[in-house]
Amino acid sequence: MTIASPIRHPNTGSRDVMTRRGWWLVVLNLLMPGSAQVLAGNRKLGRFGLITTFVLWILALAVLVTAIVKPMLVVEIFTQTLVLWLVQIALLLYAVLWVVLTLDTLRLVRLVKARPSARAGIAAFAVVLLVAVSGTAAYGAVVAGSARGALSGIFSAAAPQAPIDGRYNIMLLGGDAGPGRDGMRPDSMSVLSIDANTGEAVSIGVPRDLDPVPFSDGSPMKKIYPNGYGYNDTCDVDVCQLNSIYTEVELYKPKLYPDATKENSQPGIEAMRDALEGVTGLKIQYYVLIDMEGFSQLVDALGGVTIDVKEKLPIGGDAQGNGVTGWIYPGVQHMNGYTAQWYARSRESTSDYDRMARQRVLEDAILKQFTPLTVATKFQDIAKAGSQVVKTDIPQSMIGYFADLGMKTRSLQQHNLELVPPTVDPSDPNYTQIHSLVQKSIAPPATPKK
Incomplete structure (x- = not known):
C-alpha cells in the first residue's frame, strides 16, 4: 500500500474519509495545482499542471529578484510589445488550465460521498479559489493587453537615438x-x-x-x-x-x-x-x-495631485473674465483633474509667464504621483x-x-x-x-x- 492509496483508492463507504480526502484535494489544488490529479486522477494532466505551476513560480521568483536587484531591467523587459504578448497569452492559458484543474478536482472529490454538512463548504472553497486565481490570471492578461495597446499607441517603434554631447x-x-x-x-x-x-x-x-x-x-x-x-x-x-x-x-x-x-x-x-x-x-x-x-x-x-497654490485663480471664463464659475484659493490643495486643468490654463488676473511657471509646478506634481x-x-x-x-x-x-x-x-x-x-x-x-x-x-x- 502506498501513501497515495487513501486518496487514489479511498474507502468510499466512509463519509469521514471522503470528507477529509475532499478537503485535502481542494487544498492541494490551491497550493500546488496539478498535485490532486497526480495523486487521485489523470497523472498526465497532473504532471502538466505541476510543470506549468513550477515554471510560473520560477518565472515569478526571477522577476521578483530582478525587481529588487535591478528594477529598471524589469521595466525595460515588460514594456516590450512581444513580451507583453507572451505574458498575455501565458496568463490566459494558465487561467484556462486552472479552471480545468479545479473542475477536475471537484469531480475527484465526489461530493456526494462526503458528509452532507461538509459538501457546501468544500464546493464553495473550491469555487472561490477558482474565481480568485483564474480571475487574477485573466485580469493580468487584460492588464498586459492594455499595457501593450497603450504603449504601442503612445510610443514610437523607431530605433533608439544616441545622446548628443552626452x-x-x-x-x-x-x-x-x-x-x-x-x-x-x-x-x-x-x-x-x-x-x-x-x-x-x-x-x-x-x-x-x-x-x-x-x-x-x-x-x-x-x-x-x-x-x-x-x-x-x-x-x-x-x-x-x-x-x-x-x-x-x-x-x-x-x-x-x-x-x-x-x-x-x-x-x-x-x-x-x-x-x-x-x-x-x-x-x-x-x-x-x-x-x-x-x-x-x-x-x-x-488619484489627483497636490499643489501649493500661491494666488487666487479663476475657474472658467474668457480673456475678459466673463463666465467665471469658481475659484482656486491659495494654500496646499489636493486637486482633481478638472481643478488641475484650470490651474494650468487660467489666464485671467495673471500673465502668460505666471501660467508657464504654474505648468512647471503641475508637471513636477504629476511626476511625483x-x-x-x-x-x-x-x-x-x-x-x-x-x-x-x-x-x-x-x-x-x-x-x-x-x-x-x-x-x-x-x-x-x-x-x-x-x-x-x-x-x-x-x-x-x-x-x-x-x-x-x-x-x-x-x-x-x-x-x-x-
Missing part, C-alpha cells in the same frame, strides 16, 4: 484645444535637457510670444521665413506667435514634413521642433505632447487616459532606459531656465544671448579648486 534634449508641448478654438495648438513649450549618465536635468521654458522665431538649419520653414517666423508681422495665420507655427503648418503646409506621420509625429510638431531648435541652439531628439483637453482624465487616474504603487493599483485607468492624452516619438525600446534615467533625475534638483522678462525681451529677442544662456545652464562652468 545629453538627451526633449521638446515638451502642452497642447490645448480649449473652448472656442479651431483645433489644437501648443500653449506650453519647453525643452528638457537631460544628462544621459547622471540624469541631471535642465528645463528651458520658452514663451509663446517670442517674435521673430528662427528655425534650425535645414528646416523647410527656414526657406519660407529666412528672417524668422513673425518678422515684420509675416505669417499665414491671424497671430504670428511661436505656437502659431503648429497651427499654420497643420492647416496650410503639412507637405513640408511628408514623413512626420510615419515617424509617430505630425507636421506641426516637426515645425515646432525646428523652431525650438532655432530658439535654444540645441538639437532635439524627441518630443512629448500632452493634450490638455483630456489632461484631467490622467490626473484623475493618478507616478509611484510604482500608484501605477500598479491604477494601471488600467492610467493606461486608458495616457493613450488619449500623451503622444511622443520616444521609441518603446527606450522606456526602460528613460525610466532609469528618470529615477536619477527625481533624486536631483532640477534647474529651470525661463526665457522670459527681464532675462529675455520676447518682442526683441537676442538669440546669441539666448544660446549662451542655454549653454551655461546645461554646462555650468566648473567650480575652481581651492
Whole structure:
C-alpha cells in the first residue's frame, strides 16, 4: 500500500474519509495545482499542471529578484510589445488550465460521498479559489493587453537615438484645444535637457510670444521665413506667435514634413521642433505632447495631485473674465483633474509667464504621483487616459532606459531656465544671448579648486 492509496483508492463507504480526502484535494489544488490529479486522477494532466505551476513560480521568483536587484531591467523587459504578448497569452492559458484543474478536482472529490454538512463548504472553497486565481490570471492578461495597446499607441517603434554631447534634449508641448478654438495648438513649450549618465536635468521654458522665431538649419520653414517666423508681422495665420507655427503648418503646409506621420509625429510638431531648435541652439531628439483637453482624465487616474497654490485663480471664463464659475484659493490643495486643468490654463488676473511657471509646478506634481504603487493599483485607468492624452516619438525600446534615467533625475534638483522678462525681451529677442544662456545652464562652468 502506498501513501497515495487513501486518496487514489479511498474507502468510499466512509463519509469521514471522503470528507477529509475532499478537503485535502481542494487544498492541494490551491497550493500546488496539478498535485490532486497526480495523486487521485489523470497523472498526465497532473504532471502538466505541476510543470506549468513550477515554471510560473520560477518565472515569478526571477522577476521578483530582478525587481529588487535591478528594477529598471524589469521595466525595460515588460514594456516590450512581444513580451507583453507572451505574458498575455501565458496568463490566459494558465487561467484556462486552472479552471480545468479545479473542475477536475471537484469531480475527484465526489461530493456526494462526503458528509452532507461538509459538501457546501468544500464546493464553495473550491469555487472561490477558482474565481480568485483564474480571475487574477485573466485580469493580468487584460492588464498586459492594455499595457501593450497603450504603449504601442503612445510610443514610437523607431530605433533608439544616441545622446548628443552626452545629453538627451526633449521638446515638451502642452497642447490645448480649449473652448472656442479651431483645433489644437501648443500653449506650453519647453525643452528638457537631460544628462544621459547622471540624469541631471535642465528645463528651458520658452514663451509663446517670442517674435521673430528662427528655425534650425535645414528646416523647410527656414526657406519660407529666412528672417524668422513673425518678422515684420509675416505669417499665414491671424497671430504670428511661436505656437502659431503648429497651427499654420497643420492647416496650410503639412507637405513640408511628408514623413512626420510615419515617424509617430505630425507636421506641426516637426515645425515646432525646428523652431525650438532655432530658439535654444540645441538639437532635439524627441518630443512629448500632452493634450490638455483630456489632461484631467490622467490626473484623475493618478488619484489627483497636490499643489501649493500661491494666488487666487479663476475657474472658467474668457480673456475678459466673463463666465467665471469658481475659484482656486491659495494654500496646499489636493486637486482633481478638472481643478488641475484650470490651474494650468487660467489666464485671467495673471500673465502668460505666471501660467508657464504654474505648468512647471503641475508637471513636477504629476511626476511625483507616478509611484510604482500608484501605477500598479491604477494601471488600467492610467493606461486608458495616457493613450488619449500623451503622444511622443520616444521609441518603446527606450522606456526602460528613460525610466532609469528618470529615477536619477527625481533624486536631483532640477534647474529651470525661463526665457522670459527681464532675462529675455520676447518682442526683441537676442538669440546669441539666448544660446549662451542655454549653454551655461546645461554646462555650468566648473567650480575652481581651492
